[in-house]
Amino acid sequence: MSARAGIVVTGTEVLTGRVQDRNGPWIADRLLELGVELAHITICGDRPADIEAQLRFMAAEGVDLVVTSGGLGPTADDMTVATVARFCGRELVLDEALEETIAGILRRLMGGRHGVDFEAVMAANRKQAMVPEGAHVLSPVGTAPGVVVPGSPTVLVLPGPPRELQPMWRTAVDDDAFSAAIAGRTVYRQETIRMFGLPESGLAETLREAEQSVRGFDRLEITTCLRRGELEIVTRYEPDAADSYAALLDVLRDKHGRELFSIDGALVDDQVAALLAGRTIATAESCTAGLVAARLTDRPGSSDYVAGGVVSYSNDAKVNLLGVDAALIEAHGAVSEPVAEAMAAGALRRFDADTAVAITGIAGPGGGSEEKPVGTVCFCIALGDGRIHTRTLVLPGNRSDIRERSTTVALHMLRHALTEAAS
Amino acid sequence: MSARAGIVVTGTEVLTGRVQDRNGPWIADRLLELGVELAHITICGDRPADIEAQLRFMAAEGVDLVVTSGGLGPTADDMTVATVARFCGRELVLDEALEETIAGILRRLMGGRHGVDFEAVMAANRKQAMVPEGAHVLSPVGTAPGVVVPGSPTVLVLPGPPRELQPMWRTAVDDDAFSAAIAGRTVYRQETIRMFGLPESGLAETLREAEQSVRGFDRLEITTCLRRGELEIVTRYEPDAADSYAALLDVLRDKHGRELFSIDGALVDDQVAALLAGRTIATAESCTAGLVAARLTDRPGSSDYVAGGVVSYSNDAKVNLLGVDAALIEAHGAVSEPVAEAMAAGALRRFDADTAVAITGIAGPGGGSEEKPVGTVCFCIALGDGRIHTRTLVLPGNRSDIRERSTTVALHMLRHALTEAAS
Numbered sequence: 133m134s135a136r137a138g139i140v141v142t143g144t145e146v147l148t149g150r151v152q153d154r155n156g157p158w159i160a161d162r163l164l165e166l167g168v169e170l171a172h173i174t175i176c177g178d179r180p181a182d183i184e185a186q187l188r189f190m191a192a193e194g195v196d197l198v199v200t201s202g203g204l205g206p207t208a209d210d211m212t213v214a215t216v217a218r219f220c221g222r223e224l225v226l227d228e229a230l231e232e233t234i235a236g237i238l239r240r241l242m243g244g245r246h247g248v249d250f251e252a253v254m255a256a257n258r259k260q261a262m263v264p265e266g267a268h269v270l271s272p273v274g275t276a277p278g279v280v281v282p283g284s285p286t287v288l289v290l291p292g293p294p295r296e297l298q299p300m301w302r303t304a305v306d307d308d309a310f311s312a313a314i315a316g317r318t319v320y321r322q323e324t325i326r327m328f329g330l331p332e333s334g335l336a337e338t339l340r341e342a343e344q345s346v347r348g349f350d351r352l353e354i355t356t357c358l359r360r361g362e363l364e365i366v367t368r369y370e371p372d373a374a375d376s377y378a379a380l381l382d383v384l385r386d387k388h389g390r391e392l393f394s395i396d397g398a399l400v401d402d403q404v405a406a407l408l409a410g411r412t413i414a415t416a417e418s419c420t421a422g423l424v425a426a427r428l429t430d431r432p433g434s435s436d437y438v439a440g441g442v443v444s445y446s447n448d449a450k451v452n453l454l455g456v457d458a459a460l461i462e463a464h465g466a467v468s469e470p471v472a473e474a475m476a477a478g479a480l481r482r483f484d485a486d487t488a489v490a491i492t493g494i495a496g497p498g499g500g501s502e503e504k505p506v507g508t509v510c511f512c513i514a515l516g517d518g519r520i521h522t523r524t525l526v527l528p529g530n531r532s533d534i535r536e537r538s539t540t541v542a543l544h545m546l547r548h549a550l551t552e553a554a555s
Numbered sequence: 556m557s558a559r560a561g562i563v564v565t566g567t568e569v570l571t572g573r574v575q576d577r578n579g580p581w582i583a584d585r586l587l588e589l590g591v592e593l594a595h596i597t598i599c600g601d602r603p604a605d606i607e608a609q610l611r612f613m614a615a616e617g618v619d620l621v622v623t624s625g626g627l628g629p630t631a632d633d634m635t636v637a638t639v640a641r642f643c644g645r646e647l648v649l650d651e652a653l654e655e656t657i658a659g660i661l662r663r664l665m666g667g668r669h670g671v672d673f674e675a676v677m678a679a680n681r682k683q684a685m686v687p688e689g690a691h692v693l694s695p696v697g698t699a700p701g702v703v704v705p706g707s708p709t710v711l712v713l714p715g716p717p718r719e720l721q722p723m724w725r726t727a728v729d730d731d732a733f734s735a736a737i738a739g740r741t742v743y744r745q746e747t748i749r750m751f752g753l754p755e756s757g758l759a760e761t762l763r764e765a766e767q768s769v770r771g772f773d774r775l776e777i778t779t780c781l782r783r784g785e786l787e788i789v790t791r792y793e794p795d796a797a798d799s800y801a802a803l804l805d806v807l808r809d810k811h812g813r814e815l816f817s818i819d820g821a822l823v824d825d826q827v828a829a830l831l832a833g834r835t836i837a838t839a840e841s842c843t844a845g846l847v848a849a850r851l852t853d854r855p856g857s858s859d860y861v862a863g864g865v866v867s868y869s870n871d872a873k874v875n876l877l878g879v880d881a882a883l884i885e886a887h888g889a890v891s892e893p894v895a896e897a898m899a900a901g902a903l904r905r906f907d908a909d910t911a912v913a914i915t916g917i918a919g920p921g922g923g924s925e926e927k928p929v930g931t932v933c934f935c936i937a938l939g940d941g942r943i944h945t946r947t948l949v950l951p952g953n954r955s956d957i958r959e960r961s962t963t964v965a966l967h968m969l970r971h972a973l974t975e976a977a978s
Contacts (some may be wrong), residue, residue, distance in 0.1 A: 144778040147593060149580025150789065151780060156598070157572025170570060171605060175579070175596040178778065182594055182616075189612045193605075207759040207779055241754075241951070256756045256763075293781075295956060357573040366573070415845075415866065421852040422838075422845020425866040429844035432920050432954060440872035442865055443838065443848040449863035449906055453876065483872055497855050531855060 135168045135197065135316040138190035138285075142212055143202040143292055144177035154294050155201040162301060164368065167317035171195055178209040180218075187219045191285055197313040198285045202292030204276035206256045213279065216289055217264035220281050224262045230269055230277055231261035237275050268307055270300050280304060286313035318370070323377065324397035325365040328544050330388055332358050335365070342383045348376035360540045362400070363391075393547065400543045401427065407550035408437040414483035415441030416454055416475035418466065419493040419509060423539045439483040444475065454478030467492050469510050469522045476514035486516030487550070489542050493527075495534045509538045513549040521549045558591045558620065558740040561613040561708075565625040565635055566715055567600035577717050578624040585724060590740040594618055601632040610642045614708055620736040621708045625715030627699035629680045636702065639712055640687035643704050647685045653692055653700055654684035660698050691730055693723050703727060709736035741793060746800065747820035748788040751967050753811055755781050758788070765806045771799030783963045785823070786814075816970065823966045824850065830973035831860040837906035838864030839877055839898035841889065841915040842932060846962045862906040867898065877901030890915050892933050892945045899937035909939030910973070912965050916950075918957045932961045936972040944972045 139159050145151040156173045163170050171193060176182035183203070190198045203212030217224045234257055242250065263269055263279050270278035276291040278300045288304050290297045304310050327335070335356060343349050351373040357364045365384075369377055384392060393400065415425045425441040428434060442453045447466055450456040456474040464470045475490035493509030500506035505526060513521040523545065527537045562582050568574040579596045586593050594616060599605035606626070613621045626635030640647045657680055665673065686692055686702050693701035699714040701723045711727050713720045727733050750758070758779060766772050774796040780787045788807075792800055807815060816823065838848045848864040851857060865876045870889055873879040879897040887893045898913035916932030923929035928949060936944040946968065950960045 143780075145780040145787075145789070147583065147596060148587060149583040150787070151782070152575070152580070157575070160570065160572040164571065171599065172609065173570060173598040175598075176594065185612075185616055186595065189608075193608055205759075205781075206756045207762065209778060238756075252760055253754075253756045256759050295952065355568060355571065355573045357568070364573075417845070420849070421861070422840070422848035422864065422866065425845035425868075426843070426849060426958075429866075429868060430955070435868055435922075438844070438868045440866045440868040440876065441845065442876070443845065443852075443863045445848075445852060445858055445861045445863040446906075452907075453863065453865070453905060482876060483869075484875075532853070535849075 134318060135314040136171050136193075136195045137163050137168045137197040137199065137314070138171055138193065138195040139173045140183065140186045140190065140198060140200040141173065141175045141202060142178060142183055142200060144209070146202065147175050147177045155290075155292065155297055158294065158298065159199050159201070159301070164320075165322060166305075166314060167319045168197065168314050178203055178211065180211050180215045183212060183215045184219050187216065187287070195285050196316065197288065197310070199288045199290065201290050201297055204260065204278070204289070204291040206260060206275070212289055213262065213264070216279075216281060216287050220264055220283050220287060222264040222266060222281065225265050226258075227261050227263050227269060230263065231258060234261055234272065234275055234277070237272060241275075268309055270303050270307075272296070273299050278304065280307045280309045282309035282312070286310065320368045321371055321374070321377075322366060322368045323395070325367075325381070325384060325392065326394035326397070326399070327363040327365070327388055327391040328361065328393055328400070328540075330363055330391040332356065332363065335363055335388075338383065338387050342380055346376055346379045346383060348373055349380070351376055352380060354380075361537050362540065393544070400540070400547055401430065404428070404543055404546050404550070405431055405434070405437075407547065407554065408487065411437055411487050411550075412439050412483070412485040413437055413487040413489070414439045414479040414485040416479040416488065416490040417441060417443050418445060418450070418475075418491060419495040420491050420535050420538050420542070421445055423535055424489060424491065424542050427539055427543070439485050442479065442482070450475060454482065465504070467494055467504055467508055467510055469512070469524060472510040472512040473514070473520060473522055476512040476520065480514055480516065487546075488512075488514045489546055490514070491538055491542055493534070493538060495531045495538075497531060507534050509534065509541070511538075511542055511545055513545050515549060515553055517553070519549070519553065521545055558737040559594050559616075559618045560586050560591045560620040560622065560737070561595045561597070561616065561618045562593065563606065563609045563613065563621060563623040564596065564598045565601060565606055565623060567632075569625070570598050570600045578713075578715070578720055581717065581721065582622055582624070582724070587743075587745070589728075589737060590742040591620065591737050592741075601626060601634070603634050603638045606635060606638045607642055610639065610710070618708050619739065620711065620733070622711045622713065624713050624720055627683065627701070627712070627714040629683060629698070635712060636685065636687070639702075639704060639710050643687055643706050643710060645687040645689060645704065648688050649681070650684050650686050650692060653686065654681060657684055657695065657698055657700070660695060664698070691732055693726050693730075695719070696722050701727065703730045703732045705732035705735070709733065743791045744794055744797070744800075745789060745791045747817070748790075748804070748807060748815065749817035749820070749822070750786040750788070750811055750814040751784065751816055751823070751963075753786055753814040755779065755786065758786055758811075761806065761810050765803055769799055769802045769806060771796055772803070774799055775803060777803075784960050785963065816967070823963070823970055824853065827851070827966050827969050827973070828854055828857070828860075830970065830977065831910065834860055834910050834973075835862050835906070835908040836860055836910040836912070837862045837902040837908040839902040839911065839913040840864060840866050841868060841873070841898075842918040843914050843916075843958050843961050843965070844868055846958055847912060847914065847965050850962055850966070862908050865902065865905070873898060877905065888927070890917055890927055890931055890933055892935070892947060895933040895935040896937070896943060896945055899935040899943065903937055903939065910969075911935075911937045912969055913937070914961055914965055916957070916961060918954045918961075920954060930957050932957065932964070934961075934965055934968055936968050938972060938976055940976070942972070942976065944968055
């Protein structure tokens with residue numbers, strides 16, 4: 133038994149590359165978790181003939197489930213639902229309860245706005261309440277409802293914006309017709325390991341060795357991915373191959389204990405957030421200019437431990453806001469370990485914090501020199517007990533890579549420093 | 556006349572979303588430049604049956620050109636060339652000159668390495684010198700050659716790594732068979748308009764009216780996309796429909812002059828960067844916690860006008876670093892227009908700047924009240940000449956949406972304030 137699926141991504145902006153498709157990979161992951169095999173992803177523009185051709189292709193390939201994303205908006209170029217209805221041989225009918233729901237959502241959205249003709253807006257949105265006869269409606273998260281159309285294949289129609297698609301997917305998973313379509317799935321386990329600071333070739337070498345030493349290695353489906361300087365190792369296996377996975381994990385721990393930081397999929401952000409409980413952190417950023425502060429405050433409740441930060445882009449800001457000695461900048465340059473340390477000390481003091489992270493570097497493309505090339509970044513973590521951790525790296529890539537990678541390095545240095553302080 | 560193309564992306568790591576496909580969008584852009592219409596992108600894993608199914612689909616859809624990427628490596632799971640040969644009904648033959656070329660490349664690559672059996676490596680790579688009979692060979696940039704197989708459709712086979720694919724594409728464009736396949740291409744113009752603050756349904760309404768009033772409206776291929784609260788309207792047309800496009804632009808300017816901010820595709824970031832020339836800006840951020848500073852410094856050269864900023868996440872930080880009066884916070888709350896104005900004034904003063912942007916709001920999920928629900932955000936732009944612009948909005952969405960949308964609102968308020976100041 134097995135269940136196969138296909139994904140049809142619609143949208144001229146995605147086809148032409150103006151918008152990066154985030155739904156295909158996300159749905160691919162969810163299908164994998166469910167034990168459904170993904171056979172094809174297809175992308176086309178907002179043209180009914182092309183959408184229908186892709187649906188026919190999926191049907192001809194014998195998939196059990198087709199998931200579509202996009203094309204559910206109120207504008208005339210959004211025609212996925214009508215196309216799916218025709219493909220499935222079903223009439224489009226007005227769902228009056230759904231129309232009322234959408235009207236309610238729109239009324240709330242436009243609440244305070246003057247000069248908007250509500251009836252005109254509602255007329256434009258009426259088409260969103262037209263669904264294929266007999267389809268199961270998924271309540272809108274934005275204004276666009278989704279539908280599940282039972283059949284061979286069953287078609288699940290979802291909106292394009294990821295923040296609407298993702299919660300609606302979770303509703304769809306509980307739908308009867310959806311469950312029936314993927315009844316043949318195989319249940320797998322999936323585990324995620326994360327490492328930082330190991331080159332991909334080092335991991336490849338270890339996996340080649342593990343192929344010899346780990347019994348049942350061929351029953352583990354391992355995919356590795358390098359992202360933001362972190363290696364993500366995802367392993368999928370049937371439950372009775374759990375011993376082989378445990379043996380693989382032992383090998384990885386043994387060889388790469390220093391680099392391995394997560395065996396439960398937790399992100400470094402999760403770990404740093406946990407380590408910061410009961411503490412107060414402040415940031416002092418130059419080249420990352422707020423990216424570390426923004427990342428630390430990404431999660432709800434971060435105001436419990438984030439006091440704030442200074443973006444000291446200019447030298448004056450370093451002196452005036454963080455109390456860095458101008459003579460220090462003069463002597464060592466703004467991108468130097470002494471200045472990073474003085475920035476961290478200033479952040480501790482100015483925010484009355486017990487944890488500070490400071491970054492000063494050259495993100496480029498200008499500003500590099502022979503001694504300090506573009507990509508040179510100095511980091512300092514300072515703790516209230518006087519401990520400091522200082523480091524200089526030369527990071528590869530363009531301006532955006534260097535800024536993003538610096539942010540990740542800072543989080544890993546924080547993790548190290550706080551783990552050490554807690555032990 | 557027209558020329559249509561399809562792109563077949565192969566690779567299990569791309570299908571499963573572990574690696575983001577960068578080739579589809581890149582090739583899409585190149586086809587657009589050439590005036591070739593892209594109909595479909597399809598993605599499948601390293602399975603010959605799936606690759607062949609996608610090639611058959613493209614042929615059935617009547618495309619003139621299929622471009623494949625990936626699956627040209629020396630390992631057993633790379634089988635795109637063999638699959639394309641079978642699909643095109645051509646034998647695979649050993650190209651001896653090509654084999655010599657690949658051997659030369661490998662010899663250079665392995666030059667310094669000890670303990671490598673060159674003959675074994677060469678045997679593994681011999682399959683890369685097998686090409687469909689009568690195909691045109693594209694010299695390898697890495698070790699994998701590409702091929703152009705003339706026919707209906709003509710198939711262009713390219714390697715997966717973008718740094719190999721991109722230069723080889725440029726060689727392919729000069730190939731006779733490639734040129735013949737796209738002989739029917741039409742040169743299009745493409746224009747991008749951006750708006751902010753208009754709901755998508757309002758634009759839909761206007762476009763429905765324009766369909767009646769603009770002569771030759773049906774010759775304009777219009778796609779609209781809502782992103783970060785901004786509407787992007789891309790119109791593609793043949794050069795002799797330029798009058799219709801001009802008429803459409805008049806309609807949009809007429810109805811939405813307030814919301815329309817770009818008719819040349821420029822981003823608000825570009826416009827703000829230009830308006831900041833000769834000025835000095837500082838930020839004071841609470842709920843966005845560095846996102847505005849990070850966005851302003853995204854582009855090279857921003858150190859000319861960005862002095863820095865304060866992330867004043869806690870009330871103490873607002874008082875100590877920005878000089879906000881604690882009594883003001885007590886009286887109005889941290890999320891209030893008087894506090895936003897005091898934060899902006901503090902940023903001007905502390906950074907000796909002539910432009911400041913301040914944001915204080917409730918990103919949620921906690922912290923909301925009946926009077927100030929989650930999503931309430933107060934903005935203030937203050938200029939050195941004493942002018943201030945203050946505004947409070949209630950933004951929809953989750954924590955991350957509210958933070959990102961606030962950042963965009965701040966940039967648009969900056970654009971307004973600086974445009975007014977310059978006039």
